[in-house]
Amino acid sequence: MSKIDFSAYPDEHGRFxxxxxxxxxxxxxxxxxxxTEAYLRLRQDPDFxxxxxRDLKYYVGRPSPVYYAERLxxxxxxxxxxxxxxxxxxxxxxxxxxxxxxxxxxxxMGKPRIIAETGAGxxxxxxxTVAARFGLKCVVYMGAVDIERQKINVYRMKxxxxxxxxxxxxxxxxxxxxxxxxxxxVTNVADTFYIIxxxxxxxxxxxxxxxxxxxxxxxxxxxxQEQFGRLPDVITACVxxxxxxIGLFHAFLNDEGVRIVGAEAAGEGIATGHHAASLAAGRPxxxxxxxxxxxxxxxxxxxxxxSVSAGLDYPGVGPEHAFLKDAGRAEYVGxxxxxxxxxxxxxxxxxxxxxxxxxxxxxAQAIKLAREYPKDGLVLCNLSGRGDKDVHTIxxxxxxxx
Amino acid sequence: xxxxxxxxxxLKSEGRTGLIPFVTAGDPSPQHAVPLMHxxxxxxxxxxxxxxxxxxxxxxxxxxxxxxxRAIAKGVGLGDVLGWVAQFRQRDADTPIxxxxxxxxxxxxxxxxxxxxxxxxxxxxxxxVDCPLEESAVLEPLRQAGLQQILLAAPTTAPLRxxxxxxxxxxxxxxxxxxxITGAARLSTSDIAxxxxxxxxxxxxxxxxxxxxxxxxxxxxxAGFADAVxxxxxxxxxLAGAEGVDDVTARAKDxxxxxxxxxxxx
Numbered sequence: 001m002s003k004i005d006f007s008a009y010p011d012e013h014g015r016f017x018x019x020x021x022x023x024x025x026x027x028x029x030x031x032x033x034x035x036t037e038a039y040l041r042l043r044q045d046p047d048f049x050x051x052x053x054r055d056l057k058y059y060v061g062r063p064s065p066v067y068y069a070e071r072l073x074x075x076x077x078x079x080x081x082x083x084x085x086x087x088x089x090x091x092x093x094x095x096x097x098x099x100x101x102x103x104x105x106x107x108x109m110g111k112p113r114i115i116a117e118t119g120a121g122x123x124x125x126x127x128x129t130v131a132a133r134f135g136l137k138c139v140v141y142m143g144a145v146d147i148e149r150q151k152i153n154v155y156r157m158k159x160x161x162x163x164x165x166x167x168x169x170x171x172x173x174x175x176x177x178x179x180x181x182x183x184x185x186v187t188n189v190a191d192t193f194y195i196i197x198x199x200x201x202x203x204x205x206x207x208x209x210x211x212x213x214x215x216x217x218x219x220x221x222x223x224x225q226e227q228f229g230r231l232p233d234v235i236t237a238c239v240x241x242x243x244x245x246i247g248l249f250h251a252f253l254n255d256e257g258v259r260i261v262g263a264e265a266a267g268e269g270i271a272t273g274h275h276a277a278s279l280a281a282g283r284p285x286x287x288x289x290x291x292x293x294x295x296x297x298x299x300x301x302x303x304x305x306x307s308v309s310a311g312l313d314y315p316g317v318g319p320e321h322a323f324l325k326d327a328g329r330a331e332y333v334g335x336x337x338x339x340x341x342x343x344x345x346x347x348x349x350x351x352x353x354x355x356x357x358x359x360x361x362x363x364a365q366a367i368k369l370a371r372e373y374p375k376d377g378l379v380l381c382n383l384s385g386r387g388d389k390d391v392h393t394i395x396x397x398x399x400x401x402x
Numbered sequence: 403x404x405x406x407x408x409x410x411x412x413l414k415s416e417g418r419t420g421l422i423p424f425v426t427a428g429d430p431s432p433q434h435a436v437p438l439m440h441x442x443x444x445x446x447x448x449x450x451x452x453x454x455x456x457x458x459x460x461x462x463x464x465x466x467x468x469x470x471x472r473a474i475a476k477g478v479g480l481g482d483v484l485g486w487v488a489q490f491r492q493r494d495a496d497t498p499i500x501x502x503x504x505x506x507x508x509x510x511x512x513x514x515x516x517x518x519x520x521x522x523x524x525x526x527x528x529x530x531v532d533c534p535l536e537e538s539a540v541l542e543p544l545r546q547a548g549l550q551q552i553l554l555a556a557p558t559t560a561p562l563r564x565x566x567x568x569x570x571x572x573x574x575x576x577x578x579x580x581x582x583i584t585g586a587a588r589l590s591t592s593d594i595a596x597x598x599x600x601x602x603x604x605x606x607x608x609x610x611x612x613x614x615x616x617x618x619x620x621x622x623x624x625a626g627f628a629d630a631v632x633x634x635x636x637x638x639x640x641l642a643g644a645e646g647v648d649d650v651t652a653r654a655k656d657x658x659x660x661x662x663x664x665x666x667x668x
Contacts, residue, residue: 013536023505023532025461026567027578030558169467175458182460187582189558286505286532287458299479300507301457 004327006253009320014203014290017326019319022202024289028182031189036204038109043211048108055100056215059133060090062097064216066223066380071350078370079377082232083353083363084220084248086384093356093385094213094244095126099195101212103130106193113137113188116195117181119146119174119240120310120358121153122385123197128162138162141180143173146310153389171304174314178288198241199318202289206319213247220380221251228378234259234369237382238361239332240276240312242321244384253329262321263365265307266334276305278317279325279332287316293325308337308397309357309390335361341394343367344387356385357393405526406498406550406573409448410608410629419665420630421621422610423637423658424451424502426469427486428478430641434650435486438641441651443497446662449574451529451632454483454503461531463582465635469642480507480516484523491524500527500552500573505540513540517547527552527573535570545572554578555601557593568605574630575605578613595627602629618664625665633661 009016014036022032042048056062064085073081086094099116106114114136118124124140131138140157144166147154157164170176178196185194199206199213217235224232235252237245239262252258267275275281278293285294287302295303295315307313324330340357343364347353355363359382366381373379387394395402403411413420423442428435442450455473459466487499501520508516508530520528528544529552541551550573555564557580568575579594594611601609611624612632621631640657644650 021537022534023537024534025531025556025578026534026554027461027556027558027582029534029536029563030556030560033560169464170457170471179458179460183463183582186461283510285509288460289532294506296457296506296510298510299474299481300510301455301474301479302506 004329006329009323010203010207014207016206016320016323018284019291019322020203020206021291022289023286023291024202025186027186028202031185032202032204039105039204039208042105042108048104052101052104055104056097060096060100061088062215063219063223064088066220066227068227069351072347073370075346075350076367076370079233079373079375079379081366081370082224082378082380083383084216084380086216086244086382087353087355087359087386091126091129092388093122093126094216094247095123095197096129097215097247098197098209098212098243099123099126099130102193102195102208103134103136106136106195107134109193111191111193113139113192114195115139115141115181115184115192116197117141117174117177118197119143119177119313120389121146121150121157122311122389124157124162124164125153125160127195128157128160131162132160139184140164141167141177141184143171143177144168145172146174146177149310150389175288175302198243199246199320200241200288200290200292200316206290209243210246210250210320213243214250216244216247216382217249217251220248224378224380231255231258232378232380233373234261235380236261236263236362236365236369238263238312238358238384239279239317239321240265240314240358241316242318244382246318246320248382249324249330260324260330261365261369262330262332263335263361264332265309265312265361266336267306267308269336270334274306275334276307276313276315277334278315279321280334284322290319292316292319292322308340308393309361311356311358312361333365335364339364341397344394353383354387355383356387357390359384360387404550404573405496406449409498410574413448413629419625419628420448420610421446421658421662421665422449422451422630422632423447424453424632424634425641426453426455426466426473426638427483428455428473428476429469429638430472430644430650432473432476432478432482434647436489437647438650438654439486439490440493441654442658443494445655445658447497447658448630449498449500451500451502451634452483452487454480454501454507456504456507459504463635465639469638480511484519484525487525488523498526499524500529501525502529503531505530505533509540513543517543517549520544520549521547526550529554529576535567552576557597564601565604568601571605571607574608574610575601576632577601577609577611579611580614582613591623594624598627618660621661622664631665
């Protein structure tokens with residue numbers, strides 16, 4: 001088989017092999033074409049790139065460090081575990097890499113109003129943050145169930161000046177919030193920019209969101225070489241929609257010697273059916289504007305998902321991950337709620353870091369991988385967000401009154 | 403000549419504007435799906451648009467979303483919808499049926515299998531909301547089997563693209579009267595008239611106008627310049643909660659009768 005150049009995807013139609021594309025209603029074809037045209041121009045515009053870099057440095061606080069988790073590694077007794085500290089970004093997660101980029105695109109396109117969907121509220125907070133930073137009006141769609149689960153983030157968005165609109169259709173969670181944001185966009189395309197929070201949606205979103213998060217892997221690739229004189233043996237990240245994962249993976253895709261493992265939410269176990277592992281347990285289908293792996297029944301109805309972490313609770317996944325899976329370039333495995341929680345506690349006690357529940361899935365996977373490699377091995381894990389937002393969820397689950 | 407083409411040729415020769423009601427298959431109740439279709443025809447439907455329920459109907463407003471949810475909750479799937487079309491065909495060989503929905507249920511059913519079964523059941527056309535022209539290579543087995551792919555055109559459609567759509571149109575071209583979701587209430591008749599006139603000058607296929615048509619008055623306003631009027635959300639809303647076959651069919655007839663009359667009086 002001839003070698004695949006992974007940096008060459010997507011093609012001009014937004015396709016990653018059989019996945020991706022633009023599966024949207026006719027009304028959205030023109031705004032998507034306008035966005036694609038603007039973004040393809042801006043991604044090569046030195047002024048735009050300089051503006052983005054300035055904000056990433058002085059506002060977000062980049063670069064984030066790669067930290068050798070020595071006590072965690074010793075406790076596990078395997079290879080060295082390195083953490084890419086995206087939790088140290090402004091707003092506490094990788095999400096802002098994307099929202100700052102898209103807000104700058106919105107501003108350049110002359111759109112005064114931004115809309116976003118959110119599940120756990122992290123992308124909503126990151127969108128409300130950049131809206132305030134750039135003086136844009138912001139409306140965030142959030143499932144009514146998620147609003148109940150994530151009250152602190154809802155209040156945070158309101159403090160930042162955003163309107164939070166509850167979505168009561170369907171399962172009242174992230175996928176329905178995405179549908180509703182898409183409906184708003186269809187209706188208000190003239191003045192509105194839709195900031196999608198993950199590498200899903202129609203072209204150019206999977207490309208654009210990946211580009212804005214790819215700084216994670218670019219930095220980490222240099223930082224690991226600088227500190228350890230070589231590339232890592234294996235890299236891992238959690239995968240819901242997959243934006244932090246593709247952010248870490250992208251710079252390494254053409255490094256044949258680097259193994260890539262995505263950790264999906266196996267919830268209560270894949271066999272129970274209560275999970276959100278679209279790649280490990282789903283099938284190719286079409287959802288939210290792109291062809292990808294989805295969780296659905298035999299009638300093609302998208303099924304409800306379960307994960308202890310709201311940010312991984314999504315029945316689809318970015319099309320580039322679907323492509324990487326089929327191409328055999330990346331492996332995707334399930335990590336259960338219990339495994340993630342165990343990793344959360346272990347990291348807290350050995351390193352003094354409270355990881356987000358999403359990121360705890362990646363930590364759990366990094367621990368498993370570390371056991372497979374010798375002591376001088378290098379396992380790089382994306383610590384995509386901090387866990388302060390999850391303290392109440394964890395306490396409630398463990399029967400603790402806070 | 404397809405059933406859809408024959409129907410539009412007949413409308414043209416009679417100088418009438420077509421009436422295309424949309425109902426979500428299986429709503430308000432699966433057991434009355436077939437009688438409801440016959441009632442639509444009795445009330446003057448020229449083509450029936452049958453919505454295939456989908457869990458994530460991105461382009462639909464709350465009325466059709468909820469109808470979809472109710473149908474899914476009662477277990478309605480693509481197989482049921484095809485079964486109802488086949489039953490309907492036992493008594494009605496002439497009224498064209500267009501299935502309207504989203505791609506995933508067809509993809510999961512299998513394109514080839516769907517094409518064969520839909521033609522066997524007596525389906526004439528398929529309108530896949532989230533499958534624009536650029537992605538419609540996947541629907542090739544459907545076209546091969548003889549199903550007409552109904553395309554959407556929108557106010558946002560750029561001029562060059564409109565020429566492409568008009569060139570590829572089969573059966574009829576469905577003009578979405580405003581940039582928004584189904585069931586919203588914003589219509590500027592003169593804008594629509596200008597756009598539809600432009601489309602009709604480019605397209606061999608007849609033009610049906612939908613999204614936002616609610617009653618006899620709005621339907622009549624459009625009858626002046628369109629080949630057909632699609633009416634969906636307002637009808638679905640009227641049918642919601644109907645109980646028993648008589649109630650379902652009576653509501654459909656009461657709702658459509660004044661619209662039919664207004665179109666014919668035009």
